[in-house]
Amino acid sequence: MKEVQAILFDLDGVITDTAEYHYLAWKxxxxxxxxxxDRTFNEQLKGVSRIDSLEKILAYGNRLQDFTREEKEALANKKNELYKKMITNITPADLLPGIKEFLEEVKQANLKTGIASASKNAFRVIDYLQVGDYFDIIVDAAKVEKGKPDPEIFLKGADQLGVDYCTCIGIEDAAAGIKAIKSAGMFAVGIGSRTELKEADIILSSTNELTLETILPAYKNTSAAQ
Structure with a gap:
């Protein structure tokens, strides 16, 4: 059994909740x-890339064939500009409950850390939250070709950290993200609904429950069983 070497975090819904801003911009x-x-439909967009989210919306409105690729790119960029205006108000107070404490604990345990978010604004958001010092790397979503549930972003994160995939823990709040973590051969921690995140190795109801004491024994039990 290999010891945990790194933890890769999603951003939206795990570090902070910018999902509301994404929803309002898309709406x-x-x-x-x-x-x-509506908010029910918006669940399909969580953890999904910007262009894929737009195509889901266009398909929902029966307008998927109404725009060229260039026009879709322009629409996706327009949404991003709306979103960027909304997130300028983010401060460290917007960290989700328990996250600062968990990041402190992870650093003290000498585990490597990274952000694996589909958001191309991850660098900006982490800066607003003033938690950049807690992360060794942030995967640049602009250089990721395949969005979640493809594992590419998590694989890139592990590669940048220089660790084996099987020694990584991924933390996500979206089904697409959990699928990506599992496809990467990593241990998956889900934050949220047990129904939606049923493929996760362990599911916590909120970020407040994130502790190494909670997730490491589950990781070890899963690794030992493999």
Missing amino acids: KLARELGIEI
Whole structure:
């Protein structure tokens, strides 16, 4: 059994909750296109890349064939500009409950850390939250070709940290992210719904429950069983 060497974090819904800003930006853009989306539909967009999210919205509104690739890129960029204006108000107070303490604990345990988020604004958000010192790397989503549930972003994270995939723990709040972690051969910690995140190795109801005392024994038990 190999010891844990690194923990890779999703950003939205794990470190901070910018999901609301994503939702409001997508909702505004969709409405301009004559498409109404609600919070239930928005669950499909969590952890998904910007262009894939747009295509889901266009398909939902039966407008998928109405735009060229270039027009879709322009729409995706428009959404991003809306989102960037909204997140300028983020401060360290927007860290999710227990996250600062968990990051402290992880650093004290000398585990490597990284952000594996589909957000191309991850660097900016981490800066606003003032937690950059807790992360060894942030995977640049702009250089990731395949979005979650493809494992590429988690594999890149492990490669940048120089650790074996099987020694990594990934933390996610979205089903697509959990699938990506498992496909990468990593141990998956889900934050949220037991129904939606059923493929995770361990599921916690909130970030407040994140402790090494909670997740390391589960990792060891899973590794020993393999």
